Each structure stands twice: as C-alpha cells, then as structure tokens.
Amino acid sequence: MPELRVGERQWTVAAGSNLLDALNAAGLSVPYSCRAGSCHACLVRCLHGQPQDARPEALSEQQRQSGWRLSCQCRVESDLQVELFDPLRDGIAASVLGHDWLSANVLRLRLHAERPLRYRAGQHLVLWNASGVARPYSLASLPDEERFLEFHLDCRQAGAFCDAARQLQQGDVLRLGELRGGALHYDADWQERPLWLLAAGTGLAPLWGILREALRQQHLGPIRVLHLAHDRQEHYLASELNVLAERHAQLQVELLTAQELPQALAALRLQSRQTVALVCGSPVSVEQFSRRLFLAGLPRNQLFADIFNEHA
Template identity: 75%
Template sequence: MPELTVGERRWSVEPGSNLLDALNRAGVAVPFSCRAGSCHACLVHCVQGLPSDSRPDALSSEQRHLGWRLACQCQVVEDLQVETFDPLRDGLPATVVGLDWLSSTVLRLRLQPTRPLRYRAGQHLVLWTVGRVARPYSLASLPEEDRFLEFHLDCRQPGQFSDAARQLRLGDPMRLGELRGGALHYDPDWQAHPLWLLAAGTGLAPLFGVLREALRQDHQGPIRIIHLAHDASEHYLAKPLAALAANRPQLTVELLVGAELAAALAQLRLVSRQTQALLCGHPDSVEAFARRLYLAGLPRNQLLADVFLPRG
C-alpha cells in the first residue's frame, strides 16, 4: 500500500484513497468547503511523489509545476510526501474587531489583519482559530471601502468552527490562511448587461461584496438580487439591501423563503440573453437556481457558481 508522509508522520493508506480524506482521517487538519475544486481551500504542496489528479485544470500550470495540488481532487496512488499549511508558521495574524449577530444564526465576524490584504469581492479566505480549527469563508467586505475583513458565519448547526466562533470576543487573535480563488467576481465588461445575483443562506455574503463592487463601478444594467432563506427572520441583510436599492432604480431585491421557491423559479424569465448570473449557497439551492436559468435560456458560460458544502 502507498505511504503518506506529513512532517514526521508516516502511515499507509489504501490505493486510490482520496488525499483530503486520508489527511483529515489521520488528524492532519486540511480545511475544505466545496470539494469540487472551486474554493481552493484544500491546497497542499507535494514535496515527493504525485497523486492522481481528477481536476488538473483547477490550478495554473505554474502551480502544478511547483507541486501544488487540490487535495479534494486527488487520489493517493504511490508514496507521497506533502506539506500542509501551518497557521503559526504561515498564517497572517489578525484581531477580532467586530462581532454582531445579524440574525439568530448568522454571526458577522470582522477581522483586522496586521498588514493589508489584497483581494477582490467574491474570494475565499481560510480562517484559523488559536485552537487550530480551520474553515474557509467567503469575504463579504470590499477592499476599496472597508478597513476590515468581513465574514458571515452560519452557526445554525453545531460544528468545530461555529462552536469556536460563538466563544470569540473582541480583541481575540486569529490566523488567516492563504487567499483563495473562487468563481464569483465582478467583471467591468458586464457593466451594461443585466446582472442577477442568486443566493441561499450565507451564500449571500460574497454576492453582497460583488453587488457593492458593481455599484462602486457604476454598473449601468439592471441588477436583480434574490435571497433564499429558511424563514423570514433569516433574511439577515434585508435592511442593508433595501438601503442600497432605495435610490437605485436599476436594483431590485427579492426575499424568498423555502416554500416560495418553486413558484418563484417557475416565474423566472430572462430579460436579455446577455444576462450574467452569479449563484452561491447550498448545493441543492444552487442546482435549482441553475437548472431554471438554463431552461430559461441562459448560456452556460454566463453563469458562475460557488457552493457551500455542509460539513458532515
């Protein structure tokens, strides 16, 4: 059987084992979110040997040449030595400067890093607690306007990170992992096109950043934002969205709960074949949104999506 080596640890794994699962089962903490090669949270450095990679297109040729791989997309087929992210050695120190409950289950976390971080709306960042619990989250802040990094944490279900987040206090230290890519962004070439932003739950976080970026760049086409929540109390950005829409006739905001989704999707009609759609949230919701948009005639290359995979 092939052997996997991380630091001083070495153990055998079944041939063809998923690299991410093999690492996490052995207690080597490698964060992940989408498991689809999109969020890049599970990036590892292969020092010796190479795994079988089912998504070679997910990284640049330069990254691959240097030995970087997405653990969620790799299978262990030979002896392999990898280096994983060490938050104390490699992480950027940050301080908790804001903690607010936007609803009964959504915690807004604001962090101040020790040095400015260059990022774009829609990207991901891996957060590490002092107890070395890690989780990738999408940035809801805007680099040109906000002096902090903002994240919206779904604490509805128990989990290592959400449980730790509930105990955070102002002034607490955290560590930031590497900034990751992601499908969601705003392209100035879309300025005259209809822009649809469809979110479920805290999938609204990156799309809120993208929306603000579009408005900052004076987007000229109509903007439609739809937020799907479990119930009305979970439309946690209803007031900020209403404030943005108040003086912008090109921006419309629609708030849906689960029971209304099917009827709302049935009424979905494209106003233009040039519509650009960005989707984010639970895989089932993203799939439902995407299926309806395709049926409505949206070209596949005009739909960008990120999914938040539930931890289990």
C-alpha cells in the first residue's frame, strides 16, 4: 500500500484513496466545500510523488509546476509527500474595514488586503479565519473602483466560519487564499445583447458586482435581474437594485419569494436568442433556473452558472 507523508507524519493508505479523505481521516483538517474542483479550498502542494489527478485543468500551469493540487480531485496510487496550504505562509492578510448586516441573515464583510488584488467581477476567494477555518466566498465588490473586497455571508445556519464571522470587529485580520475565477463574468462582447442575471440568496453577491461592471462598461442591451429569497426581508439589496433601475432605463429588477417562483418561471420568455444568462445560487435553484431557460429556448452555451453549496 502507498505511504502518505505530511511533515513528520507518515502512514499507509489504501491504493486509490481520495487524497482529501486520507488527509482528513488522519486528523489534518484540510478544508473543503464543493469537492468538485471549483472552490480551491483544499489546495495542497506535492513535494515528492504525484497523485492521480482527475481535474488537472482546474489549476493553472504555473500552479501545477509549483506542485499545487486540489486534494479532492486526487487519488493516492503511489508513495506521496505533500505540504498543506498554510494561510500564514501562503495567504494574504486582509483586515476588516466593515462588518454590517444587510438583512437578518446576510452579513456584509468589507476587507482591505495588505497588497492589491487584480480580479474580475464574479471571481471568488477562500477566506481563512484566525482559527484556521476556511470557506470560499464570491466577491461582490467592483474591481478597480472600490478600495475594499466585499463578501456577503449567508448566516442562516450555525457553522464554524459564520459563527466566528459574527464576532469580527474592525481591524481584525483574516487571510485570503487563492483568487479563483468561476463561470460568472462579464464580457464586453455582450454589450448589445440581452443580459439576464438570476440569483438565489447570496448567489446575488457575484451578480451584484457583474451588474455594476456591465453598467460601468455602458451595456446597451436590456438587463434583467431576478432575485429569489426566502421572504421579502431577505431581498437584502432591494433598495440598491431599485436605485440602479431608476437610473438605467434598460435595467429591470424582479424580487421573488419561493411561493412566487413557479409562476414567474412559467412566465419567462426570451425576447432574443442572443440572450446571455448568468445564474448563481443553491444547486436546486440553479437547476430550476437553468431548466426553465433551456425550455424557453436559451442556447446552452449562453448560460453561465455557479453553484453555491451550503457551507457555514
């Protein structure tokens, strides 16, 4: 059986063992969220040996040459020595600038990174707290314009990260892991095409940044924003969205609850097959939105979706 080594620890694992599971079974507490190679919370660096990697394309060539691998996508087939991601060594320090509640359940964090980050609207980062708990969150801030990094945390459920985040104060320091780009982005080539942004819960966070990026780039086509929330009080950016709709004639905003969703989805009609749709939220909501858009005639290559897995 292959041997797995981390620091001074060394033990045998069954051939074909998932690397993330093997590390966590040994008590090393490697964080993870999606287990699909998207969130990048489970990064480890291979020092000796190579695991079987199911998703080599998920990392850049530079990262792979430096030995980084996503442990959730790797299987141990031979002896392997790895080094865990250390937020103090490998991460970027970021201090809390703002900490306020946008609704009863949505916490807004604004952070100032110790060095500037170049990012696009729609990307996400892994946040590490002082206890070493890590979670991926999408950026809601507008790059190159806002001097802070903004995140919207869904705190409906208790959890190690959210419970600690509730207690954060201005000046407290978090660490930032790898900046990661998902499916969501704004392309200047879409400027004259209809743009639909459909979000559930805090899936609105990356679309809030993308919406403002589109408007900053003077998007000419109609823009439709649909936000699904548990109840009216959880439309946590309702006033900000309505202000933008008043200023931009091409922007239409719809705020829906779960009870209103079936009728609203049934009424969706594409005005143009050139429409581009960006969808973000829980697996169930993304599936609901996507299915209806396809039935309405949206070409599959014109839908971009990110799934928010439940994590706290």
